[in-house]
Amino acid sequence: MWAAGCASAEPPFPHPQARLVVAGDPEGLSGRKLADHVDRTAEALARLRPGPLFCGMRNNLASVLRYLAAWRCGRPIALLDPDLPVGVLADLAGRFQPAALLGFTHVADGSSPRAASPRGGGGAPQPHPDLAVLLATSGSTGNPRLVRLSRRAVLANAAAIATALSIEPAEVAPTSLPLHYSYGLSVLNSHLLAGASVVLTEAGLLERSFWADLDAHRCTSLAAVPYQYEMLRRLRYDRAEHPALATLTQAGGRLSEELTKEFAAQADRFFVMYGQTEATARIAVMPPDRLAGRPGSAGLAVPGGRLSIDDGQVVYHGPNVMMGYAESAADLARGDDLGGVLRTGDLGRLDSEGFLYVTGRLRRIAKIFGVRVNLDDVERLLPGPGPAAATSGDDRVTVWTEGLDAAGCARLARRLGAELRVHWSGFDVRSVDRLPLLANGKIDYRALESLA
Structure with missing residues (x-):
């Protein structure tokens, strides 16, 4: 049949x-x-x-x-x-x-x-x-x-x-x-x-x-x-x-x-x-x-x-x-x-x-609760007031920002969850005084990952 x-x-x-x-x-x-x-x-x-x-x-x-x-x-x-x-x-x-x-x-x-x-x-x-x-x-x-x-x-x-x-x-x-x-x-x-x-x-x-x-x-x-x-x-x-x-x-x-x-x-x-x-x-x-x-x-x-x-x-x-x-x-x-x-x-x-x-x-792809997310796409969604970067961990994305207080970090996590349609707790938003940079001026992701 x-x-x-x-x-x-x-x-x-x-x-x-x-x-x-x-x-x-x-x-x-x-x-x-x-x-x-x-x-x-x-x-x-x-x-x-x-x-x-x-x-x-x-x-x-x-x-x-x-x-x-x-x-x-x-x-x-x-x-x-x-x-x-x-x-x-x-x-x-x-x-x-x-x-x-x-x-x-x-x-x-x-x-x-x-x-x-x-x-x-x-x-x-x-x-x-x-x-x-x-x-x-x-x-x-x-x-x-x-x-x-x-x-x-x-x-x-x-x-x-x-x-x-x-x-x-x-x-x-x-x-x-x-x-x-x-x-x-x-x-x-x-x-x-x-x-x-x-x-x-x-x-x-x-x-x-x-x-x-x-x-x-x-x-x-x-x-x-x-x-x-x-x-x-x-x-x-x-x-x-x-x-x-x-x-x-x-x-x-x-x-x-x-x-x-x-x-x-x-x-x-x-x-x-x-x-x-x-x-x-x-x-x-x-x-x-x-x-x-x-x-x-x-x-x-x-x-x-x-x-x-x-x-x-x-x-x-x-x-x-x-x-x-x-x-x-x-x-x-x-x-x-x-x-x-x-x-x-x-x-x-x-x-x-x-x-x-x-x-x-090898690639800048993370999984949040089983959903694949491009970390470059996450960074493009990040607002000011300062620079920001995204790194991946086990079932989480860590977002590093300059210039946000604790309440601002929480709001950003919820916004990312809403825009990317995954639960907001998949984003660990942290504020740092200054993002580490390589000699060429690009963000030093390895240095950030060592802080996670």
Whole structure:
């Protein structure tokens, strides 16, 4: 029932046993019933003009059906933050010329950006036939590129995750992360490929309804980023209150050793993972039984992948590596630029058994609670009265300013959180008498990092 539009060598996706459950609905959709819903959505998409689709990807049934219908039709779809500011969405639409904008808060559903001519003039070429999914690299900041993911990459990573985490049909996972975020999407993909169940909820971990639905549907696993584990600690998470919840997974940044130990003790299996959107999602997974003996390690390469270190940089080799980046509609027609080799931009080392330790970053990119933020974009948002700089730490950005008092630092943190659409506590704003400078007059970031 899922074969049409797919290469015969592909595994069925979703698996015929896979089930989508809207929170509060005891039955859910699976088998022929789910296939019929996807078919009807695919028929609606077929009436749109050719080209990629932009989907404001919410944690709800309509969004997931659009995603699966686009997959069913062999049509590339960009899964984006549904609450993108109008200006950011307009810039993306102008550059990529999608056939329609679907599910966005600030734009009429189904609208077409044809009024905006593609940059450079002329019609946009047809996307490459292997292209399946597009994900943004930098949220709502700056001038985001799109990551081009092939059908093969999506399926390969979903299968690798399902294998590494031993996801079986009896598993039930809630949508605890945004589905336009590669980690959240990988939870959906891996469970649907394995024939498991996904509970669709738009509630957050701080809402009582999330936990009520998690227990009502007997969810067996929970995926979270470091900030969410900090929230769970403040909520005094107690496994005894959620007896079905046996597996916890973590990615999206480094989790402190203290929290790792705390939550490993709250689960049958606690998986620490490392990944990038450019590798579809996961690159390395730490087997739970090896966690205690290798504190700080991100684990072993996922099945089918391989890790190496080149001049200190972590390099990943595997079928889940992206085809490449896209800056405009013309790039969507490109084939595979990378050949399965991803230079991650992270510094690291491998021990004698191949366990990965990430030790730093080459580029000025930080992660705040799993969301990538360009530090140069942060600096461009900083107001006076004096110079300012941004450096990265574990799941935080430190902002260094001249001339602000404590109240001003607090206001700036909240402003940055609002503008970049991440929680304000991800910004540690500090005032210094004078920013350290290099001989060429540029900010000495290493000197600042030593003060953090």
